[in-house]
Amino acid sequence: MTSLVLPRLISCDESGFSGNDMLGSGQPYFSYASHDLHLEDAEELIRAARARFPVQMPELKAWKLMRSPRGRDLLTFVLDALEGHYIATIYDKKFSLACKLFEYLYEPVLQRNNRLFYDKNLHLFVANYLYMQMQAAGASAEQVAAEFERFMRTLDPVDAPTLFGGALRENPDPLLGQIIRFTRGYNVVIASETRALQRSGAGKWVLDLSISAVASHLRDWSDRHKLLDVVCDESKPIKDLSNAFDGMINRPDDAFIEMRGKRRRIVWNMVGPVRFASSATHAGIQVADLVAGVAGIVPIATSRDELRPLAERVVRHLNEECIWPDVERIDLNGEEAPVNWVILEGLASRADEGLDPLAGMELMYDAARASLPEFRQRIVGRADVQHQGADR
Structure with a gap:
């Protein structure tokens, strides 16, 4: 008898999106984050964070929270609760x-x-x-x-x-x-x-980084979970190109490629097409949005003492697909x-x-x-x- 494999919710969001504008947006970094909390757990995490660190925001936004000690404490609380349950990627545009x-x-x-x-x-x-x-x-x-x-x-x-x-x-x-x-x-x-x-x-969307970010995260998550239920923020490029991932629906097989001395997964298993939701109404997306916002400050955090503890937490969760100079x-x-x-x-x-x-x-x-x-x-x-x- 084969055991039933239940899909694991993967919630994804970005920060610093500028589409094909890589030079003139005024935002030098694009960051992407995803986590594997169940929706109920994400909702409870948001409630607990708000109760412990009250802030006057209809929707929690990392760039606003990082401006105040209480906001930074709230973000620290969220990241600590998520330890081991999220992935982040940073791109220098x-x-x-x-x-x-x-x-x-x-x-x-x-x-x-x-x-x-x-x-x-x-x-x-x-x-x-x-x-x-x-x-x-x-x-x-x-x-x-x-x-x-x-x-x-x-x-x-x-x-x-x-x-x-x-x-x-x-x-x-x-x-x-x-x-x-x-x-x-x-x-x-x-x-x-x-x-x-x-x-x-x-x-x-040939210059946009969103699709490659989603793919890299889902490859990584498939090493932890056999079946993925993917929900992304309402991103225009991902909506336009998400059918590129339909070939991963019902793909329980494993396939890898050897690239520059590393074994890299090229397939993952999805329960259905990528779904879309707003961070304003979906707690999982809101949590991913907070993580992506903090990830975006990692490249500059060494010069900001108040931001360094947040950045250090995210660095432990960066995947290998970050794109920055060497x-x-x-x-x-x-x-x-x-x-x-x-x-x-x-x-x-x-x-x-x-x-x-x-x-x-x-x-x-x-x-x-x-x-x-x-x-x-x-x-x-x-x-x-x-x-x-x-x-x-």
């Missing part, structure tokens, strides 16, 4: 946009052997470099990022003249120049991918970054000449590793010249 640049400009050209480049972390090298240049307010990097964002919104190359054929306001640094040369050289392949997005209708990926004193720099130059040169970007690429990686001493000497020499110029 600028860095996420930089990651999308590799996905939509490099991936279409390299897809026949994309695993080679992902295994070597070329995507992280490109994304971190572009991000760091944006943070430094480099005009070329900001121009490239802004044009790429417009291009992904409209899927029209006319909106990205720098990437697809125009001129920069200033000369880009060498690595940004490599990205531009690559994009221009393989613009036909990239345009073909763009047309596919237009035909499928998938381009409407400066070590562009450290030219390491072994990885110099090799990826050489590979980007090689890809740009092939783009200039209209050559196959993948032919003999494994040998190019071997040659790049062998040329590390020469590369370091060239970089050191360039740094010395710049230092002497600064002294003068």
Whole structure:
């Protein structure tokens, strides 16, 4: 006799939503949270929090609560009650946009052997470099990022003249120049991918992070619960794209994929389609909304003593899918970054000449590793010249 498996309610909500606007929303971080409390338990948690820490709010909102000691105590009470029962994810929007640049400009050209480049972390090298240049307010990097964002919104190359054929306001640094040369050289392949997005209708929310956040959470929850009953906040992108999850209805089988040395689940089992509710009327969504709001302050909490205890609680529950920069990926004193720099130059040169970007690429990686001493000497020499110029 098989035992009856009851579905476990998973309530999900976000904070910092700005859709496809990754640069101009004024909200640098997007955070997502979910928990597995039964609805009755979520309702009781909200009642208990309000009774112990009375606040004048029709609906509890983390950004308001964090302004006062009593509000922070209420949030601490909620997080402590939820210990071990929630998952959170944080996304740096600028860095996420930089990651999308590799996905939509490099991936279409390299897809026949994309695993080679992902295994070597070329995507992280490109994304971190572009991000760091944006943070430094480099005009070329900001121009490239802004044009790429417009291009992904409209899927029209006319909106990205720098990437697809125009001129920069200033000369880009060498690595940004490599990205531009690559994009221009393989613009036909990239345009073909763009047309596919237009035909499928998938381009409407192509930069939004909500769908990928939901998927990462449900993969994690399926390691704890065999059957999920999923309810999300009334998010436009999730409503528009939630049918993408219908293939997970009645999927009791397990399936995994090996990615960069990690075993990753690719299916989960849902009792039915994703349902939607408002945080104003659904206690489970309200609890998830509070957690997501606190998660959004984790990147800045180190500079705010009053917020640090809240952030420390959330950090213990972050999953592996957070997207934020890692400066070590562009450290030219390491072994990885110099090799990826050489590979980007090689890809740009092939783009200039209209050559196959993948032919003999494994040998190019071997040659790049062998040329590390020469590369370091060239970089050191360039740094010395710049230092002497600064002294003068």
